[in-house]
Amino acid sequence: xxxxxxxxxxxxLKQCPLFQELGEQRLGWIIGxxxxxxxxxxxxxxxxxEPSEAMGFLFRGQLKAVAYSSSGREIGxxxxxPVQHFGELSLIDGQPRSASVLAVESSLVAFLPRxxxxxxxxxxxxxxxxxxxxxxxxxxxxxxxxxxxxxxQAHSRVCALLLRSRTEPTDEGLKVLDFPSQREVASxxxxxxxxxxxxxxxxxxxxxxxxxxxQVLITDLPRLExxxxxxxx
Numbered sequence: 001x002x003x004x005x006x007x008x009x010x011x012x013l014k015q016c017p018l019f020q021e022l023g024e025q026r027l028g029w030i031i032g033x034x035x036x037x038x039x040x041x042x043x044x045x046x047x048x049x050e051p052s053e054a055m056g057f058l059f060r061g062q063l064k065a066v067a068y069s070s071s072g073r074e075i076g077x078x079x080x081x082p083v084q085h086f087g088e089l090s091l092i093d094g095q096p097r098s099a100s101v102l103a104v105e106s107s108l109v110a111f112l113p114r115x116x117x118x119x120x121x122x123x124x125x126x127x128x129x130x131x132x133x134x135x136x137x138x139x140x141x142x143x144x145x146x147x148x149x150x151x152x153q154a155h156s157r158v159c160a161l162l163l164r165s166r167t168e169p170t171d172e173g174l175k176v177l178d179f180p181s182q183r184e185v186a187s188x189x190x191x192x193x194x195x196x197x198x199x200x201x202x203x204x205x206x207x208x209x210x211x212x213x214x215q216v217l218i219t220d221l222p223r224l225e226x227x228x229x230x231x232x233x
Contacts, residue, residue: 006031009110012059018134021126033116039103041222043075047099050092058082061107065099066185074181075149076187078141079104079180088090088131089138091117104184149190153231157189160228162218172210181214202232205233 006028013019013027022030035054039045045056045063063080075098080086090097112120120127148160167174180188182196189196200215201217203209206225208218218224 005036006214009018009036009059012057012083012110012124016057016085017083018085018127018130020130022124024173026124030112030116030120035111035113037109037111039107039109041105043103043124044100045103045107045109046087048053048098048100049096051096052087052094052114054113055085055087055091055117056101057085057110057112059108059110061109062104063101063109064104064187065101067099071188075190076184076189077145079178079184081178085134088117088134092121101206104181109156121130134188148188151228151231154189154195155199155202155232156228156230157191158185159203159224161185161189161226162203162216163228167218170217173217174221176216176218178216179216203227209216 009031010027013030019027019030021226034057034058039061048067058080060082062082063086065077065080065086066074067077069075080101086101087097089095105141121131122128144164148157148164153155162176162179165179166177168177169175179185182193182200185196186193200209200211203224204211206223208220208227209217
């Protein structure tokens with residue numbers, strides 16, 4: 001990559017939690033090993049069952065980690081946001097990839113090949129420490145997803161996804177940040193888009209949420225929590 005592109009990539013790397021304690025020289029070394037690729041919506045970034053050749057870093061766009069049921073239904077594990085990394089499990093243990101990663105929208109991804117990625121984990125204490133934190137967070141998210149999928153009613157699963165979303169307080173309630181599209185909500189809750197649309201409409205009609213386009217505001221948190229446990233009123 002040319003000098004201008006390298007500076008842009010370095011800006012992305014400085015935002016990656018994994019690399020925030022590294023100096024300019026080490027970042028330059030990483031840039032020298034990176035492979036950039038643009039992915040279009042629904043394009044496969046990593047395929048389940050394939051051997052691990054690199055770990056990925058999302059610079060721009062959004063990705064999702066998914067698996068598939070025996071009937072072919074897509075089951076979502078998580079959404080991957082800009083400057084997050086992915087694909088580290090297979091990189092560490094050498095096993096085939098346990099999930100596929102797909103582009104939710106047009107996305108720019110950087111791949112760091114296995115050998116330099118492992119060298120960083122072994123020789124850079126800050127990277128090793130931050131990787132352990134990232135793996136711990138991954139386990140926590142997986143535990144949350146297991147609990148979510150354990151609810152029998154789709155209504156409860158959609159409500160649980162709302163509850164675990166990142167929020168910020170406003171005068172009217174809790175604003176949900178980066179709420180997924182109905183398609184991605186359906187994947188993460190193992191249900192259909194139609195069901196997701198119906199549940200969100202019911203929550204809005206009941207005054208539990210306010211929704212305008214993709215923006216969601218939780219206006220009655222206690223009742224939303226009750227819906228998770230009890231399902232539809």
